[in-house]
Every structure is written in C-alpha cells, then in structure tokens.
Amino acid sequence: MSLQNFMLLSAVLFSVGLYGVLTRRNAIAVLMSIELMFSAVNVAAVAFSRYATPSALRVDPATVAEGAVQQVLTGQVFALFIITVAAAEAALGLAIIIAVYRSRGTVDVTQVNLMKR
Amino acid sequence: MTGHDVYLLAPEIALAGLAGLVVLLDLITRRKGLVGGVALLGLAAPLVFSLVLWGEVNQDGALPGVFGTLVVDKFALFFKLVVLAVVAVVILGSADYVSRFQRYQGEFYALVLFSATGMTLLAATTELITIYISLELTSLPLAALAAFLRDERSTEAGLKFLLLSALSSALLLYGMVLVYGYAGSTQLGDIARAVAQGGMPFGSPAVLAGGVLMAAGFGFKIAMFPFQMWVPDVYEGAPTPVTAYLSVASKAAGFAVLLRVFYVALAEVSLDWSALFAVLSVLSMTVGNLVAMGQSNVKRLLAYSTIAHAGYILVGLAAIAARTPDGSSGLGPSGVLFYLGAYAATNLAAFFAIIALTSKTGSDEIEGLAGMGKRAPVVSAVLAFALVSLIGIPPTAGFMGKLYLFNAAVHADMVWLAIVGVLNSVASAYYYLRVVRVLYVSSNDSQERVSTSVQVRLALALSGLGVLFLGLFPGPLLLVTEAAVKVLLPAA
Numbered sequence: 001m002s003l004q005n006f007m008l009l010s011a012v013l014f015s016v017g018l019y020g021v022l023t024r025r026n027a028i029a030v031l032m033s034i035e036l037m038f039s040a041v042n043v044a045a046v047a048f049s050r051y052a053t054p055s056a057l058r059v060d061p062a063t064v065a066e067g068a069v070q071q072v073l074t075g076q077v078f079a080l081f082i083i084t085v086a087a088a089e090a091a092l093g094l095a096i097i098i099a100v101y102r103s104r105g106t107v108d109v110t111q112v113n114l115m116k117r
Numbered sequence: 118m119t120g121h122d123v124y125l126l127a128p129e130i131a132l133a134g135l136a137g138l139v140v141l142l143d144l145i146t147r148r149k150g151l152v153g154g155v156a157l158l159g160l161a162a163p164l165v166f167s168l169v170l171w172g173e174v175n176q177d178g179a180l181p182g183v184f185g186t187l188v189v190d191k192f193a194l195f196f197k198l199v200v201l202a203v204v205a206v207v208i209l210g211s212a213d214y215v216s217r218f219q220r221y222q223g224e225f226y227a228l229v230l231f232s233a234t235g236m237t238l239l240a241a242t243t244e245l246i247t248i249y250i251s252l253e254l255t256s257l258p259l260a261a262l263a264a265f266l267r268d269e270r271s272t273e274a275g276l277k278f279l280l281l282s283a284l285s286s287a288l289l290l291y292g293m294v295l296v297y298g299y300a301g302s303t304q305l306g307d308i309a310r311a312v313a314q315g316g317m318p319f320g321s322p323a324v325l326a327g328g329v330l331m332a333a334g335f336g337f338k339i340a341m342f343p344f345q346m347w348v349p350d351v352y353e354g355a356p357t358p359v360t361a362y363l364s365v366a367s368k369a370a371g372f373a374v375l376l377r378v379f380y381v382a383l384a385e386v387s388l389d390w391s392a393l394f395a396v397l398s399v400l401s402m403t404v405g406n407l408v409a410m411g412q413s414n415v416k417r418l419l420a421y422s423t424i425a426h427a428g429y430i431l432v433g434l435a436a437i438a439a440r441t442p443d444g445s446s447g448l449g450p451s452g453v454l455f456y457l458g459a460y461a462a463t464n465l466a467a468f469f470a471i472i473a474l475t476s477k478t479g480s481d482e483i484e485g486l487a488g489m490g491k492r493a494p495v496v497s498a499v500l501a502f503a504l505v506s507l508i509g510i511p512p513t514a515g516f517m518g519k520l521y522l523f524n525a526a527v528h529a530d531m532v533w534l535a536i537v538g539v540l541n542s543v544a545s546a547y548y549y550l551r552v553v554r555v556l557y558v559s560s561n562d563s564q565e566r567v568s569t570s571v572q573v574r575l576a577l578a579l580s581g582l583g584v585l586f587l588g589l590f591p592g593p594l595l596l597v598t599e600a601a602v603k604v605l606l607p608a609a
Contacts, residue, residue: 014287014291017287021280021284027276027280030280031280031283034280034283034284034287037284037287037291038287038290040291041287041290041291041294044291044294044295044298045294045297048294048297048298074246074297074302074303075294075297075298077246078245078246078293078294078297078303081246081249081250082249082290085249085250085253088253088257089253089257089279089283089286092257092260092261092279093279093280093283095261096260096261096264096272096275096276096279097276099264099267099272099275100272100273100275100276102267103267103268103269103272104269104272109276109280112273112276112277113273114269114270114273114354115270115273115274115349115350115353115354115417
C-alpha cells in the first residue's frame, strides 16, 4: 500500500460525501454525508502521518529525538480531534433537526425554505 | 500545561468560567435581570487579564506558549479586546429582547460567552489543529443561538447555519490536512518554511489545493462570495441580537485567522493569493450591493450589506504589497483591523437601533419603520447615522475605514481595486438612504412614541459614540492596529 492509495480513498470518500450533501433532501442524511467528508479527512490525516513525515523517523523510533516523534503523531492527533468535534457537531445538528421537526413536522431540507424568495 | 500557559490563557479561562457561572446562577435565581448583569460585569475579569497581558507584551514582545499552539501578541490582544467590547454591547443591548427567551435567558448569555471564548482563542492560534478547534468553539454556539427562538424561522436559520458551517469545516479540514501532508507539521511557522523551500509556484499542488480549500472554509465565516448563501436566511431568521453578534464578532474572528494563516504560513506565495482575494473582493462587494437593492426586509438588507463589507475588508487583505512612504509595509492588514473595529461599532449601532424600533411592531420590514423619525427621534437618528457610516460618508468611522483600505490598495498598485470599491460605495448609498427616507419622509398612521429601556439606550449611545469618535479621531486606534500587525510581517 502506498500513500497514493490512501489519498485516492480519501478523495473518493470526500467526493461521495459532498455528492450526498448536495443531493440528499433529508436533513439527517445531509448530516451523515458531512460526517463522511470528515472521515475522508481523517483517512488523509492518518495516512500523511504514516507516510509523509521524514523517512528517517520510520527506521527506528527509539533513536529519534522526542520532538520528531511528536511530529509523526500530529496527523493521528488531528484525526482524534476531528472525530471528537464531529461528534459534538452531530449532537447539536440532531438537536436542531428535532427542533425543526417539532416546529414544522418535516426534516426535508427542500421544505425548509420559509425565507427563500 | 505550566503556570505560564494558564496565565497566557487567563482571558479565555475567565470567559469560559463566566459562562459556567451564568448558567449556574440562572438555576438558583428567579431574577433574570441579575443573570444579565453578572454576565456583563463579569466581562471585567477577561478585560483586566487582557490589559495585563497587553502591558507585558508591550514590554517583552510576543509570548508563545501552550506547546507552541498559540502566541499572545498585540494582534491577538487587539482581537480579544474587540470581541470583549462587542460582547459587552450585545449583552447590554439584548436586555429587552431576552424576555422572549423566557426560561432560557441564562443559556443565551452562556452561549454568547462560549462563542466569544472561541473567538478570542482564534486570534491567538498559530497551529492548524488549534485553529480548527477554536473555529468550532466559535460556530457551534452560534448555530444554537440562531435556533434559539425555536419557531419556524429561527430553527430554519439554525439548521442552515449548522449544515453549511459543518460543510465549510469539512472543506477547511481537507485543506489543512493537505497542507499538513506537504509540510509535515501543523505549525504555521514550519509550514511557511516548507513552502519557501518548495520552489515551485505556490510550493506544490498540495499547497495550492490546501490554500484554496482553506480560503473557502474561512470565506464562509467572513461571508465572502461565493460562500455567502447562508447569510441572508440566517440573518433574517436568527434572533436580532444574535444577528448583530454574528455579523461583527464572527466576521472579526474569521478575518483574524485568515490574516494569520495567509500572512504567516503562506507569505512566500502572497502574490498568488493576493490576486485571488482581489477578485473575490470585487465579486463580494458587487454581488452584496446589487442584491441588497431589492430587499424589503431590513435584516436581510443588512445581511447583503455585510457581504458587501466582507468585500471591502478583503481589499486590505489583497493589498499585502502595500508600503507606506517610509518603507514599512502593513498598510493593508492594519486597514483591515481598523475597519473591523469601525464596522463593529457601526453595525452594532444599526442592529440595536432596529431592535429598539421594531420591538413594538414585531416586523422587520423596512416599510414598518415609516415615520419612526417622529416616534423615536433619538433612536432613528442613531440608525440613520450608522447607515451613513456604512455608506462611508464623513465624519463617520466607516469613512475613515474605507479611506485607509482603499489607500492601501493604491499603495499596492491596485488602483483598479480602489476604484471598484469607491464605485460600490456610491451604489450602496441607494439602498441605505432608502431606509433613511422611510424613517423620516414616509408617514405612518400611528403617532405613538416608541420607548426603549435604559440598557438599550446605553448600548446605542456606546456604539453610536464609537462610530463618531473613530470618524473624528482615528489616530489612537490606527496606532494600535499598526503595532498589532507588525507580527504578521517579515522582520525588517
């Protein structure tokens, strides 16, 4: 497996997510598609942290300086933070979707157009 | 985390602590006015911490800390002070409006304060992960605030804001990860070094794609064309104090991080993105102004006006090459900071005047403001004055701000950009003055006077005097902004 494969996977996931955001009518499905885009970013972040950091670091982690190890882990830490924030975003999103459903009885985003003129 | 890190984060810790305190207080007291009072007076703590830090930065220079994720410098402190001032005026001016939230007034203040914590943090961050976290800390409470009234319009505004904000976050993150993959680090300084060594135009395709995606993500926050679709609906549907807060504080924080990322991390390829932002600037102001002309709802009108103003402020961002006659650069970013301050005062004055005028009628239509010149002379005068400042006519803050921005464009050999900006300002007079005409010339059957509370009058007086002061004496603030942007520029 090379970095290219992971980048390709990430780009495909991102595009599928974006397509879902643009075509889905159910607000929850839109939210799920956005989560897919976040996952694409996570794949890229972790792949970069494995492949794109200086090659010397991958030979023997025991011999490298502490700061360098930190750098190797940056991508993985990034992914962890993205997962956490995405969870918070989903929680708030679902809360707002429930509020929308209570006020108008639908979660179809094409029906949520009171102010469009 | 060392003690020093806690000291550097003191304003943010104080703000978040205040938010928690407000929620707790809301639980135990029945006097809702007390909650707002505590939220307002409690702002003194972060203010004092920020001023103490300013004193230290003034003596010793920038203070980096917290594992190199942020730096407390004059640039960051300038935005902390602007955000604190805006929050104070918003809390003061919401005093009447919050009665509509019934039981949930404490939560309203707490969400405003949490969002402010994110904004103050955002201006200080120098690392991509921290930038992302601060950005989400800023926008998630804002989405909750937009849906706060829980009626059809408000929830619609909240849903649109949340979904589009999450989408823009995804674009931003993809851009950040591409840049991280290229540079091998998320520190802005390391990225700048990696891009400088790249040699190719824009470093590499990864940095080009990353830069464009990041510009898109931040463009959403500052309501820049073509990421402005959410603005009118969210502004119209959200509670008006939230709209006021969103339009000034969120925009200021967005520009802070945009300046930091592009001036520090991508300084090497500045000519490339300078052209990009110049084009987006022209499109933003033209689209904003043209669509604003057809609006009949005053909140929607101000929403398109804010898109146009994002365009004016982008002029300063594009003018990175601007140099003053004495050889020092920084005219563009310093103009951006000044304009953000001036715009904050102006827009707050406009929005709180509208809150006061529409509190009786409950409608945001421009026609509903007819005859208000007689029914509420002082508030109408403030509104008219704020609108004049948005056009950019002296002696107002808006005039001075535009003068400096367009001056920066001229010094950066972008005379065409300054001309487009001036033409747009002239065109914008049409729809701003239409509101003023309705206020004073149109008549209304009702002659009943519109009364306002002391708090709202105070908020109006503070922001209105701010507009006048910055219009007559721009010198002090300009000295501060010029000192603040020094950290963005390469050491001479």
